[in-house]
């Protein structure tokens with residue numbers, strides 16, 4: 001059976017953790033890059049200690065210092081890495097050398113078909129196809145190429161377009177703005193999103 005996973009990104013309050021512990025997405029994201037959703041290392045460690053152990057925490061970085069990423073991994077503040085900047089294969093190789101078991105998601109802004117296909121032979125574990133960085137806007141889904149890596153789809157996803165996205169066979173879908181009301185994560189929206197994914201997964 002195909003099982004579509006969900007990542008809810010940009011958590012920064014205790015209340016957000018209470019919400020995800022209730023609805024249990026597969027992944028949550030802590031954004032360490034500059035953003036209205038930015039969280040510092042100390043707060044992320046505190047929130048991770050409250051997070052249900054079945055939910056994996058993804059650290060979202062933009063061209064960050066590799067040592068910071070390694071420290072956050074070794075302290076178990078994060079379980080996976082999402083690189084959302086201009087990180088190249090050399091950077092990824094270095095990260096894997098520091099931390100052999102690290103799981104890396106490389107986020108890219110999709111502007112043409114080659115954008116996604118050029119990561120097929122990379123050391124990354126997953127690709128994340130996005131419009132930008134938490135923009136709340138979609139990219140042109142017809143530009144999803146012949147991707148060999150399992151991939152997340154992000155960018156402007158919400159409860160109303162989830163079914164359309166699933167047709168492109170992502171490993172997971174990633175939602176941030178679509179799970180917010182007045183700039184913060186919203187319990188009702190996350191409830192609807194999780195309900196929708198359960199219905200989709202049960203329909204196979």
Ligand SMILES: O=C(O)c1ccccc1NCC(=O)[C@H](O)[C@H](O)COP(=O)(O)O
Nearest residue numbers: 009035133134135136154155156176177
């Ligand atoms: O969310 C941010 O503000 C952000 C800032 C800097 C780098 C990455 C960021 N977000 C990464 C994500 O994984 C978001 O979930 C993804 O871009 C989708 O966001 P949205 O379009 O708002 O659903």
